[in-house]
Amino acid sequence: MSNITNQSLSEILESIKSKKISSLELTQAYIKNIENAKKLNSFVTTTFDQALENAKKFDNKPNNEQLLSGVPIAVKDLFCTENVKTTAGSNILNNFVPSYESTVTKNLWNNGAFLLGKLNCDEFAMGSSNETSFFGNVINPIGDHLVPGGSSGGSSSALAADLTPATIGTDTGGSIRQPASFTGTVGLKPTYGLCSRWGIVAFASSLDQAGPMTKTVNDCSIMLEAMSGFDDKDSTSINKKKESYSKNLKDNIKGLKIGIPKEYRVDNMPKEIDELWEKGKKILKDLGAQLIDISLPHTKYALxxxxxxAPAEASSNLARYDGVRYGYRSQKGKDLIEMYENTRSEGFGDEVKRRILIGTYVLSSGYYDAYYLKAQKVRQLIKKDFDDSFTKVDAILTPSTPSSAFKIGEKTNDPVSMYLNDIFTVPVNLAGLPALSLPAGLDKQGYPLGLQLIGKALDEQKILNIGHAFEKNCGYKNEIKKWWS
Amino acid sequence: MSLDKEKIKHVAKLARISVDEAKVDSLTKDLNSIFKFIEQLNELNTDKVEPLTSILNQSLRSRKDEISDGKIREKILKNSPKKNEEFFVVPKVVE
Structure with missing residues (x-):
């Protein structure tokens, strides 16, 4: 069973269930892959001993009634894990060991999975290339000079390199969908409030949402089903009946109306992205869906x-890192204030500091109306664009990103050009909607490109169904040479 | 509007982040290019638009005001960089 790790999560679950492979053998196979893939730098922490113990426990007393029976899973290092170091990719949390477990990871473990390790990410999830991590940049398995996307770059890299059968990330402005697109994998940002934010290191609380990253749409539906659900500990958690996304997954999309927003054809967009979009439209049309031109007029104001x-909320959320209660503390400074200032200056990286300063400025006295209030008003207009469109269509199809994976170091000196990478993903977060990124093709260099399906609030099932049908008919397959081992 | 070095130092003070003098120039340049980008919003007239304060069509739940945990001092102190048996320890504040 040496090739078990390149199978999908659902195939692996089937093999465990039918006893073709034990949980221990499966876990050992992933550990071997991870040990051979140090060059990718996708892990911050591994929990091999704990994983092997959990695998043995499962094999001794298998419970195959669960959604994720006997499967080891690595998660983004933004999810607090009890007694396992949680860094958020930052020096300031380099020694932080939570005494509690985030709700979404707990949900995974309650469904039969166990922790394999913690995955690298941009510092506090601020970045689009995984280059802002204190633990160094992550490499895209697609090519040794390419970024894996960000902020969930360790997650996308590990998944594409067969170092975990599935994973979870967080998405504040595209941090699941953009890395999924850059690595030829599937990523879903759920509706705001569907997955609990409790125990996730906070970045921008009105935008943050955890979601699955997987090899197939079916896997995505299994993971979403496992991780989602109402949580009393998150004040914005939506209290609704739990859905069986995997059981209800269908591939008949006949008659569904798919919106094509004209504003997503941006200046200087590579021809290949346009062609990919056309290809996606044709696949959905051939499956019986109806394409409808729509307009989302405020798209250009989303970024x-x-x-x-996002920086405003971040500056407020990150005020908690003071060097007193947990995390890094500077030894320099003659009084309390200097201790704070040095702790935060030494503990945070440049991008995080930039965003805290932007946030502090836009919320400061005299500037609040001009910036923050203005942004809240425009956010209303962006949300209204979507609300209006969804009276006419069932889902919206767009490219996931304006380019394929770029080179390491290519955009690090120009923050705005880095930000522009999230141009197609950010509007969805501002409107709180679910969106799925699907691998859809390759550019002329052979790098993966993704398409995005945006759904109505809480309409995950529909975009998963469309994605499932799309996947079957697109014929995309990730073929990655394991150059690193 | 453009941000000068003094303004940036003031904001850094508010944010409790000490800024390395050698880095102020590049920080000023970066922040100004970001603000130029952000200020595209001024093209839009939003006089009649209500600000969006929540994307959920529900108001925040309130919970009963009762204690649901406690007696976890050890857990709370565990990650502190400096502590004694009962308290977080900070540099002297009052003479």
């Missing part, structure tokens, strides 16, 4: 709005 709202 500027995001770069007010």
């Amino acid at each position: 500027p709005t995001y770069y007010i709202v």
Whole structure:
């Protein structure tokens, strides 16, 4: 069973269930892959001993009634894990060992999975290339000079390199969908409030949402089903009946109306992205869906709005890192204030500091109306664009990103050009909607490109169904040479 | 509007982040290019638009005001960089 790790999660679950492979053998296979893939730098922490013990426990007393029976899973290092170091990719949390477990990871473990390790990410999830991590940049398995996307770059890299059968990330402005697109994998940002934010290191609380990253749409539906659900500990958690996304997964999309927003054809967009979009439209049309031209007129204002709202919330959320209660503390400074200032200056990286300063400025006295209030108003207009469109269509199809994976170091000196990478993903976060990124083709260099399906709030099932049908008919397959081992 | 070095130092003070003098120039340049980008919003007239304060069509739940945990001092102190048996320890504040 040496090739078990390149199978999908659902195939692996089937093999465990039918006893073709034990949980221990499966876990050992992943550990071997991870040990051979140190070059990718996708892990911050591994929990091999604990994973092997959990695998043995499962094999001794298998419970195959669960959604994720006997499967080891690595998760983004933004989820607090009890007694396992949780860094958020930052020096300031380099020694932080939570005494509690985040709700979404707990949900995974309650469904039969266990922790394999913690995956690298941009510092506090602020970045689009995984280059802002204190633990160094992650490499895309697609090519040794390419970024894996970000902020969930360790997650996308590990998944594409067969170092975990599935994973979870967080998405504040595209941090699940963009890395999925860059690595030829599937990523879903659920509706705001569907998955609990409790125990996730906070970045921008009105935008943050955890979601699955997987090899197939079916796997995505299994993971979403396992991780989602109402949580009393998150004040914005939506209290609704749990859905069986995997059981209800269908591939008949006949008659569904798919919106094509004209504003997503941006200036200087590579021809290949346009062609990919055309290919996606044709696949859905051939499956019986109806394409409808729509307009989301405020699309171009989404990124500027995001770069007010997200830093504002971040500056407030990150005020807690003071060197007193947990995390890094500077030894320099003659009084309390200097201790704070040095702790935060030494503990945070440049991008995080930039965003805290932007956030502090836009919320400061005299500037609040001009920036933050203005952004909240534009956010209303962006949400209204979607509300209006969803009276006419069932889902919206767009490219996931304006380019394929770029080179390491290519955009690090120009923050705005880095931000522009999230141009197609950010509007969805501002409107709180679910969106799925699907691998759809390759560019001329052979790098993966993704398409995005945006759904109505809480309409995950529909975009999963469309994605499932799309996947079957697209014929995309990730073929990655394991150059690193 | 453009941000000068003094303004940036003031904001850094508010944010409790000490800024390395050698880095102020590049920080000023970066922040100004970001603000130029952000200020595209000024093209839009939003006089009649209500600000969006929540994307959920529900108001925040309130919970009963009762204690649901406690007696976890050890757990709370566990990650502190400096502590004694009962308290977080900070540099002297009052003479």
